[in-house]
Amino acid sequence: MPVKGLFRALRSHQAPAMTREDFTRLPRHVALIMDGNGRWAKKHKLGVAMGHRRGVETLRNVIRHTDDLGIEALTVYAFSTENWKRSPEEVGALMQLILDFFASEIDELDEKGVRITILGDKSAMPIRQQEVLVEAETRTGDNQGLRLNIALNYGGRAELTRAAQLLAQKVQSGEMAPEDITEEALEKCLYTAGQPDVDLMIRTSGEMRLSNFLLWQCAYAEFLFPTVLWPDFSIADYDAALTAFGGRERRFGKRL
Numbered sequence: 194m195p196v197k198g199l200f201r202a203l204r205s206h207q208a209p210a211m212t213r214e215d216f217t218r219l220p221r222h223v224a225l226i227m228d229g230n231g232r233w234a235k236k237h238k239l240g241v242a243m244g245h246r247r248g249v250e251t252l253r254n255v256i257r258h259t260d261d262l263g264i265e266a267l268t269v270y271a272f273s274t275e276n277w278k279r280s281p282e283e284v285g286a287l288m289q290l291i292l293d294f295f296a297s298e299i300d301e302l303d304e305k306g307v308r309i310t311i312l313g314d315k316s317a318m319p320i321r322q323q324e325v326l327v328e329a330e331t332r333t334g335d336n337q338g339l340r341l342n343i344a345l346n347y348g349g350r351a352e353l354t355r356a357a358q359l360l361a362q363k364v365q366s367g368e369m370a371p372e373d374i375t376e377e378a379l380e381k382c383l384y385t386a387g388q389p390d391v392d393l394m395i396r397t398s399g400e401m402r403l404s405n406f407l408l409w410q411c412a413y414a415e416f417l418f419p420t421v422l423w424p425d426f427s428i429a430d431y432d433a434a435l436t437a438f439g440g441r442e443r444r445f446g447k448r449l
């Protein structure tokens with residue numbers, strides 16, 4: 194094992210990962226803005242693609258741990274509607290990583306009963322990626338385990354605009370009346386239809402903004418902004434975030 198890898202392995206084994214019983218309260222739905230790959234690459238004098246590659250390793254570990262803890266849903270921000278503005282080289286590297294991720298992970302995820310949903314407009318993705326994404330959703334569609342939502346070409350505003358269009362079509366066709374447009378009806382038109390609201394939103398790298406992620410679903414989410422860059426986000430960091438969530442007082446507008 195290269196020295197760097199050895200240090201990494203030792204560090205990740207410093208504290209054993211926590212188990213479900215170690216927590217007093219776990220979120221039902223965790224959302225993650227996996228930020229800081231570019232800065233990580235720069236810090237290590239590597240190309241940005243390497244940062245994203247290491248970011249996928251972190252994601253793999255985080256999915257496993259989320260599944261081990263029995264958390265119901267995990268939503269990760271992998272590519273925003275605004276990320277097309279990056280260089281063609283970087284966008285190309287990210288598109289390649291999508292293929293690599295599914296090629297290496299889909300068997301294990303399916304075996305574990307993970308159900309994959311893609312949030313976002315797949316039709317704007319390259320055709321090969323579209324095929325792989327549809328295949329992953331179809332193959333895992335009946336699974337009953339962890340709901341893994343991967344946001345790709347996703348924007349919260351685009352999602353809400355799409356929901357408005359879907360509702361408008363139903364009104365136009367006579368399927369529903371304008372007064373039938375309730376919060377519940379709108380929720381059914383979101384990519385996350387039927388899933389619980391986000392309880393915990395974590396954004397790594399110290400940035401404190403939503404960047405157009407899950408605008409509706411985060412209405413009452415608790416937010417955490419660890420400064421660690423995404424490729425360095427360890428299971429211990431994740432456990433620390435989940436522990437901090439357990440200590441938050443959630444009032445939902447009530448006086449407790």
Ligand code: IPE
Nearest residue numbers: 227228229230231232233271
């Ligand atoms: C997040 O890392 C991953 C994607 C946006 C795909 P960044 O690439 O945004 O990393 P920074 O913010 O430049 O460090």
Ligand code: IPE
Nearest residue numbers: 226227228270271272273404
């Ligand atoms: C949000 O991060 C998108 C993803 C993590 C995929 P960005 O790095 O693109 O967001 P901004 O530009 O800093 O707001």
Ligand code: MG
Nearest residue numbers: 228229230231
């Ligand atoms: Mg960023």
